Amino acid sequence: MTILRLSHVEIRVPDLELATAYYSEVIGMIETGRDSSRVFLKCWDEHQHHSVVLTMEPTHGLNHFGFKVTDAEDLDLYQDRLEAAGVAVRRYAADEWAPGHGTSIRFALPSGHEMELVYGMQQVGNLLPQTNPPPRPMGLVGIAPPRVDHIFLTAEEVDTNTRFLTEHLDFRLTEQILGDDGYQIASWLEVSHRSHDIAFITGPNQGLHHFAYWVDGWNDLRNAADACVYHGVNIETNPTRHGATRGQCLYFFDPVGNRNEMFTGGYWVDPGADPITWTESEMGRAMFYFDGVVNQQFLTVHS
The missing domain is CATH 3.10.180.10 (2,3-Dihydroxybiphenyl 1,2-Dioxygenase, domain 1)
Structure with a gap:
């Protein structure tokens, strides 16, 4: 299972x-x-x-x-x-x-x-041959990430959703931000042994904070930012890194208001490892390690 x-x-x-x-x-x-x-x-x-x-x-x-x-x-x-x-x-x-x-x-x-x-979703194949494939197809358009990576949601009770996924669906908690009162402000969970496949942060129920695509490295984040600027796409957060997950990231919006992320890095999870905890005072470092600040716009989402 x-x-x-x-x-x-x-x-x-x-x-x-x-x-x-x-x-x-x-x-x-x-x-x-x-x-x-x-x-x-x-x-x-x-x-x-x-x-x-x-x-x-x-x-x-x-x-x-x-x-x-x-x-x-x-x-x-x-x-x-x-x-x-x-x-x-x-x-x-x-x-x-x-x-x-x-x-x-x-x-x-x-x-x-x-x-x-x-x-059993229909398999249509990628853009590479099954015999002697090149590492990447020629003629790709735009940013061209190879795959989707994770989803980040908002919930009024992060701890309740976290328990639901761990108890009923066998997800593993990898990282969390705890408030000074012990309240779980945010959580990151995985099933694939990577740093996270889904995450929650305190906010409105049914909210989408962002969904993310995987890219292969830091240079791909730079190229993605170049593509955004070329196409007039609003960049919310320039290429930077997270403390939580140790990943590198770029945030921007689609033209109707859904937030996208390009993500790379992170770490391989040992299923027996204890979750990493960030304190409320270091929440800024958890989200954006270099700046150490989370602005209100980044925390604002719509259901």
Whole structure:
């Protein structure tokens, strides 16, 4: 019974064509399908049908996110576990929610976020041949990250969501920020043995702080910043590094208000290791190690 990694995010966009142009031309994702209200995209080194779904709605934000499981039987096991804990679970047959999507179960976190576990999403392949491939395709567009990496959500009670993921879904807590009163201000959790696959920070329930793409190194963050400036994209935070996760990052917004991150670095997690704790006085260093400051704009999100 194994949850492998972040599979996909579905975000709301009030202008579907504008958002599609941005994610295709600036981020450099590949469109794999669409219907009357949704566009499906993937990164160049992802094999599954989609990792980002753009859904036309009046506001921006997150509709749901999904994690990939190893085997079809994992869905039954997690569904039984969740329902035994009193959590309502909805099951989707393959292709029921969307073409190529696979079989899945969907449920709500205590914060109201819709989470999904999915198996058997259609495999469409990456942009490299299976025999004697080059390290990277030629002719990529925009920033062109190889894959999505993690999601960062807001919740009124971070500790409640953290316990839900660790107790019911076998996530492991890697880092946390604790207030002086012991209140859990933020948490980072993993299933893939990397520094984090999902994180929470105190804020409104059902809020999306950002979702992140992986890039291969610091120079890729610089190149991503160059691409943002060239395309007139608002950079919120120039290339820098986190204290928590030890990763390096760049933050900016899509044209309808969803925050994106390009992320690299971090560390490999020993499952037996104790979580790292940051104190409230060092929260600035945890978030942005060089500056040591978290401005109010960075903490402001919309549900």
